Amino acid sequence: MEHHHRQPTADAGLLSEGKRATAENAADGTEAGFAVDGRDDTHWAGAPYYVWWQLDLERVCRVERLRIETEAGTEGVATYFIEHSRDLLNWDTVVEKTERRKSDAGGEQYETDFEARYIRVTLTYCSTGETVGIRHFQAFGRALAEREPAAASRRSPLKFAAVSYDRAQGFESAETDEIETGRTDRVVLSGEAGSYLLYRGVDFTEGGVDQLRGEFGFADLDKSKRVTLEVRADDLRGEKIGELVLFKQWKRWSVLAGSLKHENPALLKGVHDVYLTLASVDPGQALMIRWLAFVRRTPLPAPRPKPAALPAPENGEYRIYFGNLHSHTGFSDGIGVPEQAYDYARYEAGLDFLAITEHSNLYDHNLDWNRSRKWADIQRTAEEKTEDGAFLALFGAETTWYNQFGHMNTYNMEFFLNAYETELNEIPAYYDIVKRYPDSIQQWNHPWSCGNRHLDGFEPYDPELDEVLHLIEINTIESKELGGLYYYVLALDKGWHVAPVGSQDNHRGQWGTENTLRTGVLVEKLTREHFFDAVRHRRVYFTSALHLHVWFKVNGAIMGSIIPRTGELEFEIKALFGPESGSRIVKAEIVGERGEVLHAIEHDGRHLEYKVSLTCESRYFFAKIYQEDGEFAATAPVWVNNE
Structure with missing residues (x-):
């Protein structure tokens, strides 16, 4: 301009x-x-x-x-x-x-x-x-001269006010000042099943639509109270082209979207009368609507193939780097901006990597990943702040469910997924999408604080999903069961191949200094290519003991490996504190299924090297190493394949 x-x-x-x-x-x-x-x-x-x-x-x-x-x-x-x-x-x-x-x-x-x-x-x-x-x-x-306002266009993808209906049964107009600072809005409201709104002459255009969007509010803030909204074409009892199951999200008002589909494509193109009917309303709930829009959803990019594994270092030894894979800024519900976060993590906290993972529902254009300026800005800032060999500025997105399922981080994806698209509240629908992206990285976030579903207890096991689901968070501060390892062990026992990470989930700044939780990653070089290769192969561990370097092998295979079973298994633990630490290692354990300690080693020193041969029937083994105050590191397992 x-x-x-x-x-x-x-x-x-x-x-x-x-x-x-x-x-x-x-x-x-x-x-x-x-x-x-x-x-x-x-x-x-x-x-x-x-x-x-x-x-x-x-x-x-x-x-x-x-x-x-x-x-x-x-x-x-x-x-x-x-x-x-x-x-x-x-x-x-x-x-x-x-x-x-x-x-x-x-x-x-x-x-x-x-x-x-x-x-x-x-x-x-x-x-x-x-x-x-x-x-x-x-x-x-x-x-301009005063004149009668023109009728609002109902042409896709324009938004139009919900109060501009042509006919209503059971709905009434209301006013609210809760949506935007300094403004009062007119909305429609109903809590009665069977209520409907009619909008005549909605133009889906010849290009067609596949999604209804709207700004919806809920009289009752109980997230468990749901409203089912049906979308029908041309008649109150006409063909159903959509169904949205709606409930209160983070705040009373949210922009939500639901799929439109029908075996007859003509019903999703051209001009139609559209009826919106409340098919069901939970007792005590009422739905409010500010605006509506019929749109074509932004398509997802083409999947990229899973990269071939990088060769191991020539000397067989990986270096260890520490960082945080879960953090927020004021671009969602934290404070500060990405530039500050990356600089703080590198220069104040001394981290080797930081991932900014804003809540996807709080991005601008949160239903159109390709239009979000914030999403693009984080990626641009991450490129500027990355210095290979010194610091990795990473980015991802946290898909956030408010139906008591949980939260998940995605990394190495061009796009983000937002559970404000109502079909993604059916968790298999979400998993089916991420499974199509074999080079992506998925992480289960804070299962101890995911409402009453706790990521559905990691069931059912899905071998295709297992190929892209690599990480699970541990937090010894907030989750005390089994010494903080309860959910990690539960996921392993159900067959998942995941590695444990220590995340700070920063919302108040202090990126890297909020607590001592860290993620250790074993790589040959500190580059994004090597980093993501390490994560895909689970060369990752959790630590709440600062600067504790750990290498764990079974039959010579490094943590994260899957090996054939042998009669006896050779275990090797090497652990040491970096020069920044004055702490000592006091104990190490080899842990198997159900969190059972299979072998314990007493120790007192800054450096541990230990080998032992054991005959064990567990399907997996990981190491746990303690410093003197009880803080510890827990490695990714080595899995033993009986076939």
Whole structure:
């Protein structure tokens, strides 16, 4: 977008000064209106970046020029995008500054030509810190003559207000101020099964649709209380083209989506009357709807093949690096920004790697992975912050279920999966997708805090899923059963080939210093290629004992291996503390099925090398090494194949 600093034409008046402004949040001493008060000594500020600021011109205007001066000034760098809307539902981008260059004095001006009532600025980066701000925002143009508002378009993929129905039975209109700061919205509401809404002339277009999206709210915040919404074409009892099982997610209001499908493709193309019917409503629940949209879902990318295993080091010895595979920033529900997180982990915490794994339901465009600027920005930042041999800046996404199933991290995937797509609340549907991506990495997160389902107890065992499900979290701080290993052992006993990891799941910053939990990875070189190769082959272990290096072998095969059974098994444990630690190793154990200790070694020293031959019938074995205060490392197993 061209920018320059000419004054606006004489007949293009200043539209913005004194108009009502709102913002996603505001720092102390600032408020949204300060950005349009015309004063040089005030400004609006918010944090972290990706925070939005919004202006209401009070009526539809033709906007011919925009001027923006951010708080980064001429010394810092800020990026942003500017959108406009008539209805607060459908937004078009008119300006996007992505180049990280300094601004001239007076900021940037942009020639424009659009009609809108609302203008929104989203600040996407600031070189001076996570706080962003606007000192001046001006919109120039002219107010348009008052006229009857045009009927909202029901053409895919536009959103339209749920209150714009043509007929309703059992639904009533209501108002809520809970959706967005500083705004009251009209919604429709019903808690009665059999209630319906009719929208005539919905245009699925010749390209067709396969998904209904909407912003849904729930009168009762109990997540177990569900509403089933049926979608039928052309008649109240016409062909069912969709069914959404809806329930309260993280907050009362969420944008949710459900699949539309039918054996007759004509029902998903062209123009149709659409009936939405509440097929069932749990007692005490009521469904609220703000808007609806019929869309074609973003397709998933083509799978990549699983890479061939990298050869072992020539000397047979892997190096060990430590880090954290589960963390958050203010890009979802943590604090700070990715740039800060990676730098803190490397330079303050001394980690060798950090993965940022934001909740996928909290991304911008969380139903369209290819449109999410945050998702793209994390990947770009990770590339900038990675230095092979010194630090790996990794990224993933945490798929977060609120149906008491649990949470899972995905890594080495181009896209993220969001359980706000209602069909993914049927967990086999989610697993069936990740199984199609053989080069991906999957991790079961904090099973001890996953509601009453605890990842469904890792049942049923699925050998195809086992090929991509590599990791499971351990937390000795929050999960005490079996010394913190209960869920790890449970998964192993059910046949899964998973390695244990220590994650901090940071939500309050302190990436790497919040506690002593770490993940150790055995690699020849600290590169992404070697890192993911190690994870796929389970050369990974958990430790709450800082700087504890552990190598565990059975019959010469390193942790994570699958070997044939022999009459006697040769076990080898090598463990030592790095020079940063003053701790001592006091005990080591060889552990088998059900967490049974098969062999124990008493010790007192910084370095342990131990070999023993045992005859054991367990299907797997892992090592557990203790420091003097009871903190320990637990390795991935070596599995023994009886065939």
